Amino acid sequence: xxxxxxxxxxxxxxxxxxxxxxxxxxxxxxxxxxxxxxxxxxxxxxxxxxxxxxxxxxxxxxxxxxxxxxxxxxxxxxxxxxxxxxxxxxxxxxxxxxxxxxxxxxxxxxxxxxxxxxxxxxxxxxxxxxxxxxxxxxxxxxxxxxxxxxxxxxxxxxxxxxxxxxxxxxxxxxxxxxxxxxxxxxxxxxxxxxxxxxxxxxx
Amino acid sequence: xxxxxxxxxxxxxxxxxxxxxxxxxxxxxxxxxxxxxxxxxxxxxxxxxxxxxxxxxxxxxxxxxxxxxxxxxxxxxxxxxxxxxxxxxxxxxxxxxxxxxxxxxxxxxxxxxxxxxxxxxxxxxxxxxxxxxxxxxxxxxxxxxxxxxxxxxxxxxxxxxxxxxxxxxxxxxxxxxxxxxxxxxxxxxxxxxxxxxxxxxxx
DNA sequence: AGTCGGTGATTGAATATTCAGTCAACAATG
DNA sequence: CATTGTTGACTGAATATTCAATCACCGACT
Numbered sequence: 001x002x003x004x005x006x007x008x009x010x011x012x013x014x015x016x017x018x019x020x021x022x023x024x025x026x027x028x029x030x031x032x033x034x035x036x037x038x039x040x041x042x043x044x045x046x047x048x049x050x051x052x053x054x055x056x057x058x059x060x061x062x063x064x065x066x067x068x069x070x071x072x073x074x075x076x077x078x079x080x081x082x083x084x085x086x087x088x089x090x091x092x093x094x095x096x097x098x099x100x101x102x103x104x105x106x107x108x109x110x111x112x113x114x115x116x117x118x119x120x121x122x123x124x125x126x127x128x129x130x131x132x133x134x135x136x137x138x139x140x141x142x143x144x145x146x147x148x149x150x151x152x153x154x155x156x157x158x159x160x161x162x163x164x165x166x167x168x169x170x171x172x173x174x175x176x177x178x179x180x181x182x183x184x185x186x187x188x189x190x191x192x193x194x195x196x197x198x199x200x201x202x203x
Numbered sequence: 204x205x206x207x208x209x210x211x212x213x214x215x216x217x218x219x220x221x222x223x224x225x226x227x228x229x230x231x232x233x234x235x236x237x238x239x240x241x242x243x244x245x246x247x248x249x250x251x252x253x254x255x256x257x258x259x260x261x262x263x264x265x266x267x268x269x270x271x272x273x274x275x276x277x278x279x280x281x282x283x284x285x286x287x288x289x290x291x292x293x294x295x296x297x298x299x300x301x302x303x304x305x306x307x308x309x310x311x312x313x314x315x316x317x318x319x320x321x322x323x324x325x326x327x328x329x330x331x332x333x334x335x336x337x338x339x340x341x342x343x344x345x346x347x348x349x350x351x352x353x354x355x356x357x358x359x360x361x362x363x364x365x366x367x368x369x370x371x372x373x374x375x376x377x378x379x380x381x382x383x384x385x386x387x388x389x390x391x392x393x394x395x396x397x398x399x400x401x402x403x404x405x406x
Numbered sequence: 407a408g409t410c411g412g413t414g415a416t417t418g419a420a421t422a423t424t425c426a427g428t429c430a431a432c433a434a435t436g
Numbered sequence: 437c438a439t440t441g442t443t444g445a446c447t448g449a450a451t452a453t454t455c456a457a458t459c460a461c462c463g464a465c466t
Contacts, residue, residue, distance in 0.1 A: 015415085031324030033236065037452060047417050049454090054415095058452065110323035117320030119381035120313035121234030130382045156396075163386050164371070164393040171374025178322035179333045183366050190367040193359075198400045218441095240426060250443050252428085261426065 019044065019054060023065045028107035032114035063124050066115060070132045077139065085147025089195065092143070096169055097188050100176045113177040137166045144199070153199045161199070219267075222247065222257060226268045231310035235317035266327055269318055273335045276315075280342065288350025292398065295346070299372055300391050303379045316380040340369045347402070356402045364402070 008021045022044035027035050029043075037058055041048025055061040078095050080088065099105055119126035141162035147153035168191060175182040225247035230238050232246075240261050244251025258264040281298050283291065302308055322329035344365035350356035371394060378385040 033321065033324065036450080038450085046415085049418075050416055052453065114320050114323050116377075116381050117317050118234075118236065120317050121236070126381060126383055130384065133378070133382055133385075157389075157393075159386075160389040160393045160396075163389040164397070167374035167378060167390050168367070168371055169374070170377055171370035171372070174319075174373050174377045175336070175370060178319050178329060179336055180329055181333065183362075186360075186363040186366040187370050190360075190363045193363075194367070194397055194401060198397060239424080241424085249441085252444075253442060255427065256441070 015046075015054065018046075019051065019061070020065055020068050023061065024069075024108070024111070027111045027115075032111065032118065063128075066125060066128050069112070069115075070128060074132065074135055077136070079139075085143050085150055085152050086195070086200065088143050089140075089147070090192070092140070093169075093188070093191060097172070097184065100173055101184060106177075109173065110177045113174060133166060133170075136169075137162050140165050147199070152201060154201045156199065218257065221249075222254065222264070223268055223271050226264065227272075227311075227314065230314045230317070235314075235321065266331075269328060269331055272315065272318070273331060277335065277338060280339070282342075288346050288353055288355050289398070289403065291346050292343075292350070293395070295343070296372075296391070296394060300375070300387065303376055304387060309380075312376060313380045316377060336369060339372075340365050343368050350402070355404060357404045359402065 008017070008024070019040075023035075023040050025043040026039040030036075030039055037048055037051060040061075041051065044051070051061060055064065076095075076099075078091055080091065083091070100109065115125065116129055119129050141158050144153060144156070144158040144161055148155055148158065168187070172182075172184055172187050176184055222243075226238075226243050228246040229242040233239075233242055240251055240254060243264075244254060247254070254264060258267065279298075279302075281294060283294065286294070303312065318328065319332055322332050344361050347356060347359070347361040347364055351358055351361065371390070375385075375387055375390050379387055
């Protein structure tokens with residue numbers, strides 16, 4: 001098994017996927033502000049003109065790219081149904097924090113942050129991220145509700161707690177990508193303390 | 204008192220301040236990706252060339268602008284020494300959430316988010332935001348330590364809790380500016396629940 | 407089997423636009 | 437007069453986008 005980003009085939013068959021990978025590489029390398037069609041073309045083994053054969057504009061390409069990325073991200077979240085709710089929560093957060101801290105993903109994470117920041121002035125971006133958030137939040141909410149039914153968690157407002165948890169993840173990601181020396185270990189530890197003191201029903 | 208953003212004089216005497224305001228307006232209107240010297244000049248009642256009389260480059264202008272913004276932000280955080288620690292915490296968060304939710308500040312918040320996102324690929328930006336975070340986090344940490352000494356709070360790791368609180372604020376801000384329908388009321392309510400269950404020493 | 411016609415993929419060069427930065431000149435002010 | 441503020445026109449480098457022209461393949465027709 002070759003070492004590579006787990007988001008892409010080593011040799012993408014599909015043209016679209018090849019374009020997505022080229023965009024990903026260019027975005028990681030140069031950042032959103034310096035992302036040009038030329039640079040995407042440079043990471044692409046076909047000509048840059050070909051990009052316009054598949055997309056109407058740079059903007060259309062980027063919108064498609066964002067959808068592609070978010071879809072893949074949703075695909076990577078762990079979904080074991082087996083364990084107890086509190087364990088599922090912890091496993092999920094372990095996964096998320098591992099991704100945030102993974103040095104190999106640093107550039108990707110930064111790129112996602114930049115992409116998301118575009119939502120501030122781009123509605124189509126904003127809608128996509130909002131949908132992604134909703135999906136993610138629902139998964140968390142499910143786990144919390146399950147935990148309540150299992151008698152493991154207190155009878156909290158599951159939606160409200162899920163909102164908070166997603167906000168924390170978002171804040172941690174944002175900090176990790178835009179701050180030097182963010183103390184994410186502290187946040188992770190405190191997150192467990194939060195779950196313990198707020199959710200766990202110790203009887 | 205004329206209605207306006209509280210960040211600027213209605214008629215800035217200082218040229219620098221006028222440039223800052225023009226930059227702010229251009230950034231709010233077009234977003235960081237489409238922020239050009241031309242557009243800053245358009246919001247400026249003097250010519251765009253004059254900008255180069257005051258700054259060596261667009262980059263230098265933007266760096267100065269960021270410093271200007273962060274300075275103003277630090278100036279607006281409330282610092283009453285009087286009350287009990289838990290009240291000070293709540294007052295502080297009320298202030299922050301009011302700013303996040305204030306419709307008049309929406310553009311400002313978005314502008315800050317976009318600026319911060321630039322830190323992903325710009326070191327000088329990142330350093331400035333990191334310094335700002337540190338300052339903010341210290342204030343929160345002070346309050347928590349004070350609360351512990353007052354016997355109001357449990358003997359938690361103040362630095363760790365402060366990290367979490369800053370992360371939550373950051374996440375809330377990020378969501379407010381990049382998501383449609385973010386449920387910030389839920390986050391605010393849950394934040395109180397967190398403080399209650401994790402910090403408050405009920406004896 | 408072999409040829410013809412069509413279709414989508416692909417390319418390199420050309421075009422039109424945008425943008426940061428410069429400059430020489432003009433205006434105001436002391 | 438000298439200094440400082442101010443301007444509009446200008447430039448060269450990028451950048452997005454277009455376009456005319458190949459190329460590779462495939463199905464139909466003889």
